[in-house]
Amino acid sequence: xxxxxxxxxxxxxxEILPLFYGEDCMVxxxxxxxxxxxxxxxxxxxxxxxxSTVHKTWDELEFALRVHRFNGENREESYYDIKIEPAALNWxxxxxxxxxxxxxxxxxxxxxxxxxxxxxxxxVSTPRDSLSDVIDDKWRxxxxxxxxxxxxxxxxxxxxxxxxxxxxxxxxxVKKKGxxxxx
Numbered sequence: 001x002x003x004x005x006x007x008x009x010x011x012x013x014x015e016i017l018p019l020f021y022g023e024d025c026m027v028x029x030x031x032x033x034x035x036x037x038x039x040x041x042x043x044x045x046x047x048x049x050x051x052s053t054v055h056k057t058w059d060e061l062e063f064a065l066r067v068h069r070f071n072g073e074n075r076e077e078s079y080y081d082i083k084i085e086p087a088a089l090n091w092x093x094x095x096x097x098x099x100x101x102x103x104x105x106x107x108x109x110x111x112x113x114x115x116x117x118x119x120x121x122x123x124v125s126t127p128r129d130s131l132s133d134v135i136d137d138k139w140r141x142x143x144x145x146x147x148x149x150x151x152x153x154x155x156x157x158x159x160x161x162x163x164x165x166x167x168x169x170x171x172x173x174v175k176k177k178g179x180x181x182x183x
Contacts, residue, residue, distance in 0.1 A: 020041055021041065022041075022043050022044065023041060023043055024041070024042060024043050024046050024118075024119060025040060025041050025119070026038065026039075026040040026104070026106055026119040026120065026121045026122075027039055027040070027121060027122065028102065028103065028104050028121035028122055028123075028124050029124065030102075030124050030125065030126045030127065031092070032126070032127070033098030033099070033126050033127050033128060033129040034094060034095060034096055034097075034098060034126070034129070035092060035093065035094055035095065036067075036092070036093040036095055036102055036104070036124065036126070037090065037091075037092055037093070038065065038090060038091050038093060038104050038106075038121060039089060039090035039091075040089065040090070040106055040119055040121075041089065042118070042119070046118065050108065050118060053110070054108075054110045054111070056111075058086055059086050059087070061086055061108045061109075061110075062083065062108060062109045063083070063084050063085070063086050063088075063106070063107070063108050064081040064082060064083050064084060064106075064107060064108070064109065064115065065081065065082045065084055065091060065093065065104050065105070065106055066079055066080070066081050066104065066105040066106075066107065066115060066117070067079060067080055067081075067082065067093055067095065067102060067104050068102065068103045068104070068105070069095065069097060069100050069101070069102055070100060070101040070102070070103070070123075071100065071101075074101070077100070081115065095126065097126075098126050098127065098128050098129040099125075099126060099127065099128040099129070100125070100126055101123055101124065101125050101126075102123070102124055102125075102126065103120065103121055103122070103123045103124075104120075104121040105117040105119070105120050105121070106118055106119040106120075106121075107119075130150075131146070
């Protein structure tokens with residue numbers, strides 16, 4: 001600890017960060033090549049405006065995230081919607097295509113109309129899911145190690161339940177053949 005600070009309480013300063021700032025804000029972050037994370041906040045004024053426009057309460061509305069995917073030339077390739085609960089404040093989004101740019105709109109479906117955007121996120125790029133094209137022979141992996149690394153990376157994008165089911169299926173296949181299981 002720094003010699004001028006006597007305890008953790010001295011570092012606190014007595015102030016607590018607020019849970020909400022009362023502002024309209026949506027932030028999009030890349031988690032890895034296949035997933036994004038979005039979080040947002042609506043101001044009270046925005047909620048009141050939306051409710052008065054559609055003559056429904058906030059909790060009665062049907063909300064969705066519209067995920068836009070862009071190619072290398074900044075042209076939109078596709079988009080899809082993910083329905084969410086009105087009370088949600090963040091969401092993990094599986095995008096499935098690495099090395100692309102993404103933007104997310106948060107909006108709702110008013111009765112008898114299409115999607116209406118309320119918040120728009122920033123534009124983010126997901127990293128590629130492969131090793132660099134620049135090869136330095138001093139640091140290059142042998143092919144068998146590279147294949148094993150790619151396999152482990154691909155396997156890590158599975159959810160816990162998917163991983164468990166995959167392992168159980170593999171275990172039964174190996175046991176049927178009378179073999180031993182090594183990872």
